[in-house]
Amino acid sequence: MSDTHAESVAYVRDTFIPQQEPPVREKGVVKWMRENLFSSVPYTILSLLALWAIWSILSSFLPWLLNGVWNASSLSECRETLDGARGGCFAVLSERWNQLLFGFAYPSEFYWRPTLAFVLLFAAAAPVLVPMLPRKLLIFTLVYPFLAYWLIWGGTIVAPIMGLVGLIVGAVVFQTLSHRGFAIGVLGAVISAIAIWWIGGSLAGGPLSGVMALEQVESAKMGGFMLNMILGTVCVSLSLPFGILLALGRQSKLPIIRVFSVCFIEFIRGVPLITLLFVANVVLAYFLPPGTNFDLILRVIIMITMFASAYIAEVIRGGLAALPRGQYEAADSLGLDYAQAMRLIILPQALKISIPGIVNVAVGLFKDTTLVSIISMFDVIGMIRGPILSSTEWSGVYWELYGFAALMFFVICYGISQYSQWLERRLATDHR
Amino acid sequence: MSSAPDTSAGQAGGFRLSMLLNDTRYRGLTFQFIALAVIIFLMFWLGTNLVRNLAAAGLNISFRFLGETANYDIGQSLIEYSSQSTHMRAAMVGLLNTLLVAFLGCVLATIIGVTAGVLRLSKNWLVARLMSAYVEAFRNVPVLIWILVIGTVVSLGPSPKVYLGDDPERGLFLGLFAFTNRGLTAPAPVFGPGSLWVVLTLVASIIGVIAYLKHRKKTLFSTGTLLPTWPVPALLIVPTVLVFFILGQPIKLDMPDPLANRFNLQGGFEIGRPLIALWLALSVYTGAFIAENVRAGILAISKGQTEAAAALGLRPRRIMNLVVLPQALRVIIPPLISQYLNLTKNSSLAIAVGYTDITATLGGITLNQTGRAIECVLLLMLFYLLISLSISAVMNVYNASVALKER
DSSP, rough: OHHHHHOOOOOOOOOOOOOOOGGGGGGGHHHHHHHHHHSSHHHHHHHHHHHHHHHHHHHHHHHHHHOOOOOOOEEEEEHHHHHTTTTBBBBHHHHHHHHHHHOOSGGGGGGGEEEEEEEEHHHHHHHHHHHTTTTGHHHHHHHHHHHHHHHHHOTTHHHHHHEEEEEEEEEHHHHGGGGOOHHHHHHHHHHHHHEEEEEHHHHHTTTTTTOOBBOOOGGGGGOOOHHHHHHHHHHHHHHHHHHHHHHHHOOOOOHHHHHHHHHHHHHHHHHHHHHHHHIIIGGGGGGTTTTTOOOOHHHHHHHHHHHHHHHHHHHHHHHHHSSHHHHHHHHHHHOOOOHHHIIIHHHHHHHHHHHHHHHHHHHHHHGGGGGGGGTTOHHHHHHHHHHHHHSSSTTTTTTHHHHHHHHHHHHHHHHHHHHHHHHHHHOOOOOO | OOOGGGGHHHHHHTOOOOOHOOOOOHHHHHHHHHHHHHHHHHHHHHHHHHHHHHHTTTOOOOOOOGGGGGOOOOOOOSOOOOOOOOOOHHHHHHHHHHHHHHHHHHHHHHHHHHHHHHHHTTTTTHHHHHHOOOOHHHHOOOOHHHHHHHHHHHHHHOOOOGOOOOSSOOBBBTBBBBBEEEEEEEEEEEEOHHHHHHHHHHHHHHHHHHHHHHHHHHHHHTTTOOOSHHHHHHHHHHHHHHHHHHTOEEEEEEOOOOOSOSOBBSSSEEEOOOOOOOHHHHHHHHHHHHHHHHHHHHHSSSSSHHHHHTTTOEEEEEEIIIHHHHHHHHHHHHHHHHHHHHHEEEEEEEGGGOOOOHHHHHIIIIIIHHHOOOHHHHHHHHHHHHHHHHHHHHHHHHHHHOOOEEE
16 A cells, blocks of 8 residues: 555655644643633623622622731721721621620520530431431430520429430330320320429429529520520421421321311411511410410420421422322231321331422521511520620621621531532432 | 210211221221310410400400501602501501512512523533522521621612712712612603603503514414514614604603702602612522522423434524423422512511511501500411412412423
8 A cells, every 4th residue: 555655645654743732722721711711702701790790809808808807895996906908897706706606695604505505416416417327326316405405594404304204204105005006105105294294394393493403594595696596406306297297287188187287387388487476576475374474485486386397398298299109009008007107108208308398498497597686586686786786886897797697607508408418319219 | 075976976886986096987087076176275275365365454356556647657658658647558558568679579589590590500610600609698698687788788878968069979870870878869750741642652562562573483483484583672662762752752850950959869769778778688689599490490401302402403592492491481480489479578577677568567666556466467467478378379370371281
């Protein structure tokens, strides 16, 4: 072949050209930028606009952040230190740190108690959140609510212990009676638990009120970010069981239970949370027996729990509806009764499908706990708008305070949603 | 207690009492009876408590206070209102204000949300990241904080004085608008005689444009020829402008006048600062959620659809308009409507920036002045419930109309 060409073609290359680098525009940063930022005229304009937006945000934000003053006792002192330069007055955060976290009334010598409760919250949440951990740790999760109550509110340890004992006795009674039917088991458990609680209540109020007692702190003294955390965790955990019950009620074949569930859910979902908080603040007292004195925080917890359970019920209803009919029929054909079928077959699957939705509701609810500041409770927003911004030293320090509150919520909410995505991937059993 | 009414039935056949709990035929009835008894007992308990508490406080349930004089002023109202008006009137003002901010918010939130959602899917790395940052920042921070922050931003505007005098520090924006710490002052249209005809012409041209677009689509689908788009703006503008000038410019603008008054801009109409703050905050916040819905909707359309359309030779914009969007809308609209509902409910936080919506009038000042807590909160809840139920009714109708007709 090459011989014939040797006659007709003037030149035939018989060596390889040495390998060369790809052209600049086809490699590395330049290629990436050409493809991702400047691939066409509209994209270029968009990119330039985005660059301008980022630059204008950073150019005012960064000096404010980096040049900030952390040590001052008032805004005017901050301004003196800054001397006309741009910079934030973060001294308000360091000076009012405790108020932002615990409110203005919580006794400062007891700050370690809510702090400890907060740290233990992670330990209690870990076995629920991370499925790899040994199951035995769940015992601590069970103990935690009572421990946290004792730490934050104080009082004798007898009350939370009796609360826990009531729960355990209820569970034991349920176990022993449940072979005679689910309903009988539940009934027995409820009655025995209430009996224990009643005894415990009279013991803790009377003869044993001094046993291992921490100094009592009234609910009215709760405030700051602690209040948001309390409301968020308590209401989300309480609303889960109620939400499941409501969802099952809405799916139920029994008309009275179904109608009641539908009415409750639609009513709660149809009104804004703030009207329910108004109810807690000014109306609920009319509906309680004369002379009972529920404190505001408890009334708010009741209303927010009702609110959250309606939303969670809708999410779980979606999960129940998404299960194929075959699952229900398979449970029936195994001879399981309603309670067994729900507990063993339907709910585990339905709850798994509903995890993203439940997390959304939880995040939304945690954000909505800031609404209590409107009914003049001093959560973190209430503290900022009330005592801090209206003080003579710090009036006018908006950005630092709102930025701080926003950051706290962002960290927690973003963390939760990232966690739920991780959990979703982990629990995925289908092959996609 | 549950067995009492059923014992008579038990004597009739082979019925034993234990069947009430163990026989699936009767167990449902037992549970319902227990539930009903519990509910009735609860209602009765709450009711007697209410009666006793009201009697103790010397109160009664009465809506007569709605006819009394309100004695308070409202910053911004769409209807005639003075402090001598009744509480009923004040509630109406609040109601209209709620609907106003909800409507404005829904429009702006949709624009922001759709833009951000589409841009988040853009191949432009920088823009996509920027939009992700926007969505995450707004979704993970409470709406109340955003309302307060944006309320503060708006309140930092200049005092109206900078626009005043012969030689103002600042000129009006485009010669028309003034942003001050009181809000936005904009030119107000003044309708003179004959302006009805101008408006009617505009309406007629809009109908014409819609008809033309329908005709255009029809010819495209039946013959394949694509009619030009230039008649659309022409049809929209030319007749109205012609009529406007033929009738001798019947609609005039009442401009904000920097010279008429020494303390504030006179003329034009003022959109109050609270409305602007609440409107922007709700729109930007809800926009982040809508962006996620839009993104999810577009991603839900399988890539095969886009590729099939491309294989047919459609251009990218056509693919978006004719193939992807019509299918994505079916996924997007239901959550979109529930976002509208959320926006409406979140507008009840108006009180935080001093906007007088129904929560601030009926649930705030009226409640505090009259002390009629139960009545006010009840009316407030009914109002929101009415809005929610009507929006979900609309949603159900829509869902039924776009549901895939299968089998």
